[in-house]
Amino acid sequence: MLQTMRNKIKGLVAIFLIGLLVIPLALLGIENLFYKNPYAPDDVAEVNGQKITEREVQLALQSERQRLQTQFGTNVPTQLLSDESLRGPVLDRLIHRALIADVAEKGNMTLLDKEIDEIIVKLPDFQVEGKFDSDRFVNLIRSIGYSPATFRAMMRKDMVVNQMKNALLMTDFVTDQEIERAVVLSRQTRDFEWITLALGDLPESMLVSDDEVNEYYESNKQDYLSEEQVAIEYLELRVDQLEKDVTVSDDEVRAQYEQELDSLSKPTEREVAHIMIEGNDDAAQAKMLEVQEKLAAGEDFATLAAKYSDDFGSRDNGGHLGVSTGDVFPAEFEQALLDLKEGDVSEPIVVDDATHFIKLLTLNAYETPSFEKERLRITAELKRIKAEEKFVSDIEILKDLAYNAENLEEVGIELNLPVNKTALFSRSGAKDVILQDSRVLEAAFSDRVVKDGFSSEVLELSTDNSAMVIKMIEHKPVRTLTLEEKKKDITGELKLEKAKARLTEQAVSIRESLDNGTSLSALSEEKGLSLSTQVAAKRHAAGVPQELLNHLFAMPHPDDDQGRIDELSLDNGDYVIVNLTKVTSGDIENLTDDERKSLKTNLASSLAGDEYQAWQSMLREEANVEVYNTETSAL
Template identity: 40%
Template sequence: MLQSMRDNLKGTAAIIVAAFFGFIMVIGGIDFFTGASGGSADQVAEVNGEKISNLDLQRAIQNRRSMIESQYGENVPADLLTDEQLRGPVLQQLVNSSVMRQAAQERGMVMSAASVDKEIVQMPGFQVNGQFDQQMFRDGLRRMGYSPAGFRQLLEQEMVMQQYIGSVADSAFATRAEAEEVVSVSMEERDFDYLTLSATPLLADMQVGDEEIQAYYDENQQNFQRPEQVAIEYIELTPEQFAASIDISDQDLRAQYEQEVKNFQASIRRHAAHILIEGDDEAAQKKVDEVQAKLNEGGEFEALAKQYSDDIVSREDGGDVGFTSGDVFPEAFEDALASLEVGEVSGAVKTDAGTHFIKLIEVADAEPPSFEERKAAIAARLRNAEAEREFVGALSRLGDLAYNAETLSGPAEELGLSVQKSPLFSRQGGAGITAEGKVIEAAFSPEVMEDGNTSDVLDLSENHSVVLKVVEHKPAGVKPLEEVKEEITQRLKRNKAGEQLASKAANIQSQVESGEALADVAAAEGLTLETSDKTRRGGFGARGEVVNHVFSMDAPKPGAKTLEQFTLGTGDVVVVQLRDARAGDLSRQSKEQRDALMQQLASMQGTSELAAVQKFLAGKADIEVSTVEE
């Protein structure tokens, strides 16, 4: 956390921290990064005089992209991750963020330093095994490009904004009348009986002629449309394809190990602590002088760190910032640390983070691991390095070899690779590599699909490339009869079976309406009568279909019954008799259920009110949105 934060956030750390920022965005409908840049020449929006820079927008877009990738993995369509697709919604979030933050500031809302510190140490992205970790915190800020003070300021703004959001949303409430209305519907109970006439026994003996099939096909061709499709052959290129065939000699392993040992022995790790005074104004200098004076008087370094240090992370540990091999902290910090003896404290040292008093706690020089301990790791590293070189070499040749090739078999053989072929897929993509947006775009491009050219080499990721040719093209149109004949046959059989079952169901319904009991009719027909009492809405499968239909029926009058027939998605026909319907009663719910319901309704009301407040604030705000030049 002590050096300038210039590196971009990448890899696993990106996912961890993006997940935290994404959480804030989801619960608040706002973006954490607004105002982070402090000022940029490229302005994309202005809200009541507060500028939103292009840097703010690009940071927020990358954050949203990381969220989507971490949530959905590698199969996210590429067009969902483009700047063009993300720019509008993300910019709107930035505007909303600015509007809400300004509203909080106008109302004098603040957040205590202790609350901000507590939030930082509880962030999962800065924890290891559930405990706050200083190194994770320092590395995270360094990669994101924030100083501790800048990050703390951003978090404080975010927490104040959440406080304002909470003041709106949490003040909402639900009335008992609203709860009773909800319960009357959601907790309604119905009693009914039903029997099912299965279509399955009829299908085996059902006959369908070719003329019927042809007629159905001619009359329903809109149901048999096929999208445009292509199949491709492709050469896939990754370092892993080369790694398996690479052998590493024992001599190379020994040489690499000996170099590691030399480097290890030359590396001295120093354990440091510091007292950080942020700022360069008169108050900061006064604080620096006071700390220096107390150190000169023999004051205990750890106690002074807890009292004076602005490093909220290390001060509770007496200023302990861990070990460095000379490349963790800013150059001035490292130089001062290297000049100290164990237990010695430096004078005031200035870096971009502020002024430091540095203490050398210990110097560590551990024994290097044995050759056997390092052998597997060294072999893997050398193998991967050689595979990377072969990958880069093959990648540089692939485009030339594939250019104007009639098939990809020649280039594949030249590179020692194999040609793979995909099934047909549409513009919506298919499975595996055909789900990649770049692959879909290339395969359906006119020069590849229509002209028969080989695609350019497509870089799907840093170490994953592919080149492709279209080997089959099916234009959009009606599927041929032979392709859908079996489907039509089964449809016609189900239709005929349904007609027979509907006739039988109508006969059963007529007998019941004439005064016979549904149970007696079912028994005479050899059918099973199902009884369902105190049934509530919902369910799955055929049972769910029955319940949903029952709750769509008109409630019977007292002492009467309602009888209907309907067809399930499977083709089976159901005859159902609704005997009673009772509205839900709030007073019949337990206290815990009532409290939970009132809380849920209040939350929904709060969300609605928050949206209304945000819309009102945005409506009266002076918002100017400009376009970004491409």
């Protein structure tokens, strides 16, 4: 590709463009100790031979929590953010992502490193004052558990997966016949009337005897089990806590500053444009003199470049060549640039058998930041590095000391860590933030901790910067709840059952009367019930329970003018008897062009979504998928 460009592009702009293409985003290839997890992550699942690791799951969990917190703010329930709630769906998405990535890879879909790098440097999150900042990039991705290489790999996979999805979702279409059928159904209206037998306070009036409660308890006590509960003590090792005790000397900070001077220093940038006149014959000389005269007369440089320049790559852009830091163009060209002030145009300069008029558009001279300006940043980074080194060594000490410890007090003293304790909790009712991590819950209820009485293995938490070990201090096994513990619940259940049975009896009586020819309106008057009526009701109508509307629009059309009777028990306990009297199909003739266009777009999107889901299901059925930890998966 580069050779083709060399053959087709003439002038200095070719040198400049090719130079840009071969500049690597070097920092993305850098790896160091501080990005590496010292503990090999466990494999959670395997999709067609491709591993999904616990680290990937934890990163996805962290991302999903951040998404929920951004969307709902402080209103998001804590339980919704727990590993128990999120892990199954997150793992499900990772499996589907791996399935699509596998198809894309087999289809040779990919993105070049250069394409990924170009996207990364343009992301606003990684920019300072509108320009890519490598320090900001590294710090941000590090804060969410990525190294530069793993972040780029994640982006490549996500973008390829999205390309594959879009290729499928953007290819669906709908016919006019499908639009007509959709309008007939979606804009259909129905006329109906109904009466409601309200549950209300009826259960409170029902009488339930002790014998009934006892009998119900004996018949169902196999289901009345308490939840297993444990209370634990734990030690948590955190990099941010270790960092508070780390000291860094001025000499260390100064030495690091000196080491970073080359990277901190930025060369002066000059934005440049030119008018190039090829050759040195009489015609070229005449052209050069004409340009020189017009420049001296104050004519616009960009306009002259468009008219006279022989550099076809730049002339239509005002002769713009981009930015040089002193090493992009030939030496004579760069020297001429050095002699110019911002806005000046050079005298004619001959370079490689071509004459150039060079204009300095902008001049950006960067000052190397002083030691005092960089002191806080460097100090923080050195403290973090020392804390991470201590974190790694302390984990090994924690492993050795906690293995056979009678309790965690002595271990905590050795490592200067507080021993934290929890109240009793179950698998589903843990309120402590630390217990929202599924691996902590799993360890707390493991045989090793509960039955054998040992400390747990060292557990890595949601990030690579935190680890903990736990030990049980109290255990309450599963047991059958007593009659006294369940009496109130059972009494409520029996009262509700009796109340619903009472409503069913009333409904049967009303239905018999309707079957004998009595109208619903007459029955409502006779029994003192309120009759509600809807004319031309749509699928969503104000004042009508949605459950009732869903049921009505699923009913067959009425056979005659008398209508079609049906009944329905609502989720709130109310009992409804309804008479569907008329069905009117949607009218496509009244559809405007905008409505037709919108409907066509929505219908195509819906069909594409359905087909995409079907395709995903097919991939899953045909794939070799194995989930190793089924207890924490929704699959």
